[in-house]
Amino acid sequence: MTHTPTLRIATAADLSRAPLDVTAVLDHLVREADAAAPTEIGFPGAVDLDHSEVVARLGTRLWNNIGDPADAGGTAHTRVLERAVVAWVADTLAMPPDDRWGYVTTGGTEGNLSALHAAHRRHPTARVYHSTAAHYSIPKTVAMLGARGVVVDARPDGEMDYAHLAAQIRRRRRWPAIVVATAGTTMTEAVDDTTRIRAVLDEHGVDGHLHVDAALSGIPLALDGRLRLDTTSGVGSVAISGHKFFGVPTPCGVVLVRDGIRRPVSHITYTDTADTTVTGSRCGLAAALLWHAIATHGREGHRWRVSEARRLAAYATEQLTAAGWPAWRHPHAFTVVLPTPPETVRRKWLLASDGDTSHIICMPGITRGQVDAFVADLTAAVTPRPIPRPRPATTPATH
Ligand SMILES: Cc1ncc(COP(=O)(O)O)c(C=O)c1O
Missing domain, CATH: 3.40.640.10 (Type I PLP-dependent aspartate aminotransferase-like (Major domain))
Structure with a gap:
């Protein structure tokens, strides 16, 4: 299978030349998504559940x-x-x-x-x-x-x-x-x-x-x-x-x-x-x-997924802070907030950023290995510039 660096099927002219090599196009999309997956920790989509039976x-x-x-x-x-x-x-x-x-x-x-x-x-x-x-x-x-x-x-x-x-x-x-x-x-x-x-x-x-x-x-x-x-x-x-x-x-x-x-x-x-x-x-x-x-998971299975994800978020907060990168999270949260990293790190890890604040989201299925690799990239990139840490409220209550 040849690697296509850019997807060249975007124009109406391309489609008017149909039939196209549809398999190559689909392969390209899947390859790009697969390549991005290990560094997709900025958006909140869980990646631990297998939905293939329903799709099939x-x-x-x-x-x-x-x-x-x-x-x-x-x-x-x-x-x-x-x-x-x-x-x-x-x-x-x-x-x-x-x-x-x-x-x-x-x-x-x-x-x-x-x-x-x-x-x-x-x-x-x-x-x-x-x-x-x-x-x-x-x-x-x-x-x-x-x-x-x-x-x-x-x-x-x-x-x-x-x-x-x-x-x-x-x-x-x-x-x-x-x-x-x-x-x-x-x-x-x-x-x-x-x-x-x-x-x-x-x-x-x-x-x-x-x-x-x-x-x-x-x-x-x-x-x-x-x-x-x-x-x-x-x-x-x-x-x-x-x-x-x-x-x-x-x-x-x-x-x-x-x-x-x-x-x-x-x-x-x-x-x-x-x-x-x-x-x-x-x-x-x-x-x-x-x-x-x-x-396939029931309430208990999903509770377990929640607690594992929160555990990873706590780990990420600790690791980032230990690496001199001041991070924080609300006690219930999968989201870990940190000062916006340099552009190279931000782009590689597809981080959502709002000015000087960014976050990673430890959704179910994100691994310690991914967190460790992210922290290593940050550490290698720069000496961090601390920002004041907002004080999260005490235990959140919604009722
Ligand atoms: C707080 C909040 N509300 C609504 C939405 C929109 O959800 P959706 O993308 O499912 O339309 C988002 C998505 O990020 C969100 O964070």
Whole structure:
């Protein structure tokens, strides 16, 4: 097999010369992804689960879960598995069985859109509060909904500044509030405290909705019992990514919303389905992959994956600090925050960086060997320039 240094099939002219050597192109893509894999420690995709059985058995035909997970009929679909996934995640979050609804999405972003759409339909005049550490999908969703967003400060460690939230709400107390908490911010994996947010809302007598964007940390924190959507939590919805903690090989996620807040939807005659979801046709393969990841490991297996990943993150923090590179992490986090390394190291290790701060994410499947190699590269590259270490809060609580 010859090595192709660049992929030369990108133009329409290339495609118009079809048939192309498709095998060579696919080989090239796989070779490039395989070559990058050992240094992919900057993005939060688990790499320890084997999804090949589902891909081999189901990956060659269309599985379309069009409509609501509760719908029946249509072409080949995996709604029975989707319902099981939604129920398992809702149970893990202690959501009341008689007040829950959800579906398998294309990812955390669609989950945020779906949940905030439901909240906004219920509270059309609400102001939508989110912190500066919220994911970019939140302000984007606020704009798509034509809602009014209010930005709240985040502390240096990434957690919401509750005093600033209170000040922002006080100035707008005549309007309902939709507050977006993040469970696992993108850069530092900080967890906003939903109990404190609820207390701020109650203190100001403001009606509204509390949504949790739990793209990365939703499942790990739910398995700990630290993220709960039980009746006392005051949390109305949650969005989780499926390709992060479960490492599913296609972008996907799960959204859960309290059934009681939803408004009636239309029934689509020609598909004979309820129009409850953001997209019409939906990926049945993603639901099957999530179901398989859950079915083959169960709660205990996934708890073990969480604790191993946290153990590695603690190890990485120690090793980096011992090498003179001041690193820190929140106690529950897979994410290790460090001063941004020199460009050569950053590029090789595909690090996500925000100015002078970068992170590595010790997702399940990342190894000590990878951490050691990263630390060795850093040590070889430069003498580090310490930055002040933000103080993480004490034990995070989301309920
Ligand atoms: C906090 C947070 N929310 C939402 C998302 C978006 O998730 P997805 O990429 O699954 O749409 C991310 C992704 O990194 C995230 O970190």
